Amino acid sequence: MTIISAPAGSGKTSLLRAWADRPGQRHRLAVLQVRRDQHDAQDFWLALLDAVRHASGATSGAEPSAATPDFNASTMIDRVLSELADARGDIMLVIDDLHELDSPDALAQLTRLLTNLPPGAHAVLTTRYDLRLGLHQLRLAGELGEIRAADLRFTERETSELLGASGVSLSKDGTALLHQRTEGWAAGLRLAVISLTGHPDPERFVAEFSGTNRAVAEYLVAEMLDRQPGEVQDLLLRTCLLDRVNGELADLLTGRPGSERILLDLEDANAFVVSLDPERTWFRYHHLFGDLLRLELRRTLPEQVPLLHRRAAEWFIEHGEVVAAIRHTQAAGDWPDAARLLADHSFSLTLDGHAQTIRALVRAFPPGADHPELALVRAGSDLVQGRLDEAAAHLAVAETYAETAPPDRRRRLQVAIAALKLSLARRRGHLAGVVEQVKFLNAPVTGPSDEDIALDSDLRAVALMNLGTVEAWSLGLPDAEHHLQEGAILARRIGRPYLEVGCLAQLGFASKIHPFAIAQGRCREAIAAAERHGWGAEPVIAPALVTLAGTMVWTGEFDEAERWLQRTVRALQADIGPDIRLLLHQTTGILQAGRGRHHEALKEFSAAEYLQSQLEGSHALAGQVTGWLLATQARLGMTGEARAALAALADERASAGEIGNARAVICLAEGDPAGALGALRDVLDGTAPVIGYVTVVEAQLLAGLAYRELGDQRAANQAAERALALAEADRLLLPFAITGSRELLEALPRHETAHAALLTDILDVLRGVSPAARYQSAPPETEELSLGELRVLRYLPTNLSRPQIAGELSVSPNTVSTHIRSIYAKLGVRDRSSAVQRARELRLLAGGRTR
Amino acid sequence: MRVHLPGPEHEVMDPAPALYTIRINGHLGAMVLSAFPAMMPQRHGADTVLTGLLDRSALYGVLAEIDALGLDLLEVRQLTPDRKSPEPRDARSP
Numbered sequence: 042m043t044i045i046s047a048p049a050g051s052g053k054t055s056l057l058r059a060w061a062d063r064p065g066q067r068h069r070l071a072v073l074q075v076r077r078d079q080h081d082a083q084d085f086w087l088a089l090l091d092a093v094r095h096a097s098g099a100t101s102g103a104e105p106s107a108a109t110p111d112f113n114a115s116t117m118i119d120r121v122l123s124e125l126a127d128a129r130g131d132i133m134l135v136i137d138d139l140h141e142l143d144s145p146d147a148l149a150q151l152t153r154l155l156t157n158l159p160p161g162a163h164a165v166l167t168t169r170y171d172l173r174l175g176l177h178q179l180r181l182a183g184e185l186g187e188i189r190a191a192d193l194r195f196t197e198r199e200t201s202e203l204l205g206a207s208g209v210s211l212s213k214d215g216t217a218l219l220h221q222r223t224e225g226w227a228a229g230l231r232l233a234v235i236s237l238t239g240h241p242d243p244e245r246f247v248a249e250f251s252g253t254n255r256a257v258a259e260y261l262v263a264e265m266l267d268r269q270p271g272e273v274q275d276l277l278l279r280t281c282l283l284d285r286v287n288g289e290l291a292d293l294l295t296g297r298p299g300s301e302r303i304l305l306d307l308e309d310a311n312a313f314v315v316s317l318d319p320e321r322t323w324f325r326y327h328h329l330f331g332d333l334l335r336l337e338l339r340r341t342l343p344e345q346v347p348l349l350h351r352r353a354a355e356w357f358i359e360h361g362e363v364v365a366a367i368r369h370t371q372a373a374g375d376w377p378d379a380a381r382l383l384a385d386h387s388f389s390l391t392l393d394g395h396a397q398t399i400r401a402l403v404r405a406f407p408p409g410a411d412h413p414e415l416a417l418v419r420a421g422s423d424l425v426q427g428r429l430d431e432a433a434a435h436l437a438v439a440e441t442y443a444e445t446a447p448p449d450r451r452r453r454l455q456v457a458i459a460a461l462k463l464s465l466a467r468r469r470g471h472l473a474g475v476v477e478q479v480k481f482l483n484a485p486v487t488g489p490s491d492e493d494i495a496l497d498s499d500l501r502a503v504a505l506m507n508l509g510t511v512e513a514w515s516l517g518l519p520d521a522e523h524h525l526q527e528g529a530i531l532a533r534r535i536g537r538p539y540l541e542v543g544c545l546a547q548l549g550f551a552s553k554i555h556p557f558a559i560a561q562g563r564c565r566e567a568i569a570a571a572e573r574h575g576w577g578a579e580p581v582i583a584p585a586l587v588t589l590a591g592t593m594v595w596t597g598e599f600d601e602a603e604r605w606l607q608r609t610v611r612a613l614q615a616d617i618g619p620d621i622r623l624l625l626h627q628t629t630g631i632l633q634a635g636r637g638r639h640h641e642a643l644k645e646f647s648a649a650e651y652l653q654s655q656l657e658g659s660h661a662l663a664g665q666v667t668g669w670l671l672a673t674q675a676r677l678g679m680t681g682e683a684r685a686a687l688a689a690l691a692d693e694r695a696s697a698g699e700i701g702n703a704r705a706v707i708c709l710a711e712g713d714p715a716g717a718l719g720a721l722r723d724v725l726d727g728t729a730p731v732i733g734y735v736t737v738v739e740a741q742l743l744a745g746l747a748y749r750e751l752g753d754q755r756a757a758n759q760a761a762e763r764a765l766a767l768a769e770a771d772r773l774l775l776p777f778a779i780t781g782s783r784e785l786l787e788a789l790p791r792h793e794t795a796h797a798a799l800l801t802d803i804l805d806v807l808r809g810v811s812p813a814a815r816y817q818s819a820p821p822e823t824e825e826l827s828l829g830e831l832r833v834l835r836y837l838p839t840n841l842s843r844p845q846i847a848g849e850l851s852v853s854p855n856t857v858s859t860h861i862r863s864i865y866a867k868l869g870v871r872d873r874s875s876a877v878q879r880a881r882e883l884r885l886l887a888g889g890r891t892r
Numbered sequence: 893m894r895v896h897l898p899g900p901e902h903e904v905m906d907p908a909p910a911l912y913t914i915r916i917n918g919h920l921g922a923m924v925l926s927a928f929p930a931m932m933p934q935r936h937g938a939d940t941v942l943t944g945l946l947d948r949s950a951l952y953g954v955l956a957e958i959d960a961l962g963l964d965l966l967e968v969r970q971l972t973p974d975r976k977s978p979e980p981r982d983a984r985s986p
Contacts, residue, residue, distance in 0.1 A: 049962045050962045226962075254918055255920075256917070256940075257962075259918075259920065259921050259924045328960065329962045332960050336961075337923050339926060340923060
């Protein structure tokens with residue numbers, strides 16, 4: 042680990058370039074040039090990840106990294122670290138101009154990366170001033186090399202060598218004078234060399250330079266500019282206000298053709314112009330040089346400055362570089378135009394992961410000036426940061442403005458406001474009424490130009506995702522599915538993977554009313570899409586993860602469900618609202634209840650109920666949450682608490698089928714089976730509203746338990762048989778476990794049931810027999826696994842995908858697939874979970890963790 | 893033992909603007925001086941002294957500019973001709 046910390050013009054970047062290009066370079070270099078004024082931590086990390094993947098050759102086949110609006114820095118560091126580990130050692134991470142990184146978060150995260158580099162990986166950083174990186178441990182361990190300004194200064198001999206290499210002949214005295222005057226400062230020497238090259242009298246130049254007290258950089262830049270032909274001077278001055286320039290843009294700003302040639306010549310002459318790409322189409326000026334040129338431009342051509350910014354802005358907007366366009370529009374002083382541009386693109390920029398840049402752009406507007414378009418941008422920014430009250434206030438301002446906006450802008454503003462309103466409603470759980478307010482979203486959008494269509498598509502896809510999500514949570518399920526599917530298709534068409542994954546994930550949640558096979562299929566499709574982009578444990582995929590876990594709990598695959606719930610917990614490290622956390626607690630609660638751990642279940646249901654009380658208005662699953670909480674209290678003997686909570690429920694909530702079931706559980710706990718049957722009547726005859734048929738299965742079982750208490754075995758058997766009949770299609774298991782129906786089922790004579798196979802499976806689980814035991818009839822002899830297969834086998838119980846396993850083992854994904862095929866064949870199984878079960882039985886996996 | 897509490901002192905961290913002189917190595921020409929429109933330049937021997945009324949963020953802005961332009965910073969000084977030295981008041985009870 043090496044830090045090069047020295048002021049502008051000390052030769053940091055030149056040193057890096059020379060070192061990187063030296064013959065016999067044995068490191069593979071991952072080079073990252075930090076953009077000027079880099080505010081977005083995510084942008085920085087994605088660029089770093091891409092640089093590492095490019096260097097390690099891991100880019101083939103994988104999707105390019107895409108930004109997400111809910112960026113999780115911690116998982117990103119893990120990804121970079123694992124890429125570095127996979128590259129096995131000889132990667133050198135090079136980060137140039139780290140001082141440009143204007144994000145305290147990113148610096149803190151970088152410290153974690155640098156102090157956890159895998160063995161053999163190295164890093165070189167350059168910065169103008171010392172940064173607070175917290176690397177003292179590395180320094181103490183002697184693992185930190187530091188190169189500072191004094192180390193970079195040229196000696197007199199090096200000065201002489203530089204002159205010789207540049208074809209400048211200067212006397213020994215002249216060389217000594219030049220070295221003394223520049224104090225060996227690299228930028229000064231390089232500037233001097235440019236002026237000295239081809240100078241008619243080098244000795245005189247040095248004598249004059251030495252005889253003046255002018256500051257070194259200014260004197261030499263002025264000298265160098267003076268010696269350039271007019272058109273080169275003009276090009277340098279007119280393009281210096283760009284962070285980067287290409288030939289076309291330079292032609293536009295100078296009004297002359299041929300700029301690319303000049304830029305190439307300047308780079309070849311080592312004249313503070315560097316190309317940014319291997320094709321040499323984009324260039325930037327050395328920062329120090331560019332800053333001096335900008336001062337000269339403002340001094341000599343002040344009236345040109347806004348004009349040049351305006352032209353640059355037009356070029357950037359035509360080429361889709363929105364942030365640059367907005368910055369130049371602001372610099373031109375065209376504030377209303379800048380506000381409009383920012384408002385138009387704020388959704389796209391947020392999707393691109395530029396939330397912090399948006400904030401910086403908003404801050405750049407002069408205080409006090411009123412730009413109503415900015416209210417929309419501020420509302421979106423507030424929402425991203427979870428400041429819901431501020432978001433609501435800004436939305437109100439935006440709405441008032443939209444009413445008076447010109448007709449061509451009104452439509453877009455209204456869609457944008459609707460999308461944000463839906464998002465706000467969801468974050469607050471205030472779902473009632475909001476869907477009605479945004480009905481107009483169903484009408485198709487037509488835009489006059491391609492650019493508008495693209496913009497509107499981003500906006501419309503966001504609006505569809507938010508609308509479908511709110512509908513799914515307020516149980517408008519068919520509408521929800523329709524809107525989410527439309528959103529996913531649109532997102533795929535316009536190349537917005539984040540929105541596509543978001544729509545698919547919510548679609549997984551919205552599929553709860555379908556047979557479990559469909560819901561599971563949709564969840565797995567969403568998760569696979571997320572994994573392709575490295576978002577397998579990001580907030581965006583959480584609805585699919587938790588829904589998949591839920592379906593597994595319902596079918597009694599408790600261990601597998603637990604693994605998916607653990608992944609949901611990881612995905613929800615960043616807070617994205619109470620609704621999804623509610624779902625997590627609820628699903629964990631039914632898992633615990635299904636395992637008979639009612640104390641743990643009570644904790645989860647209580648947490649879910651608390652989150653529910655934080656939401657304004659009712660939502661789709663409210664009845665289930667409350668019903669299970671009350672039933673669990675009753676099962677733990679807390680009938681008094683359960684009764685009190687029941688009495689406090691409003692009438693329309695108390696009439697829900699799920700509450701009816703809870704009332705029955707309380708009655709049973711109180712020794713009142715007749716009361717329980719009374720409570721279940723409306724659920725069983727279909728008059729009570731229910732969330733799904735699972736509620737009816739549970740009601741049948743509770744009725745069966747009540748009949749048993751009353752000594753009516755025939756009625757109990759009939760109720761159990763009806764429950765089995767309903768449960769057959771999805772092979773539903775949870776209601777039998779949660780209601781404690783083992784004895785009820787055991788008493789059911791086999792000849793009286795048409796569902797003997799399901800009954801056996803359910804009883805196996807209820808008796809605590811692991812599902813794996815069902816395979817014990819399989820032939821015990823197994824062909825021995827090879828060492829390679831055993832290594833792969835150990836990863837099968839994890840959630841790692843095949844490419845991820847390949848990464849862990851440093852082998853190709855093909856090798857992993859071959860091993861897995863062979864493992865399946867040898868164990869006589871057809872899928873991963875059966876392979877894991879079989880391997881546990883055969884004790885091929887250490888510590889058979891069943892819980 | 894005194895307990896350090898975040899007190900009202902923290903709100904007076906950025907006091908009213910003060911007069912600063914900033915000494916830079918070499919003579920600055922019109923190009924570089926245009927970067928410091930709020931400062932009055934004077935030559936002192938081989939150095940340039942910039943004088944101006946700056947609040948804290950303006951001061952750091954000037955210093956960042958000096959750094960970016962590759963100038964050789966020699967001295968920063970706050971002029972406090974009639975500024976009372978802060979009294980060692982301690983309003984807290986022991």
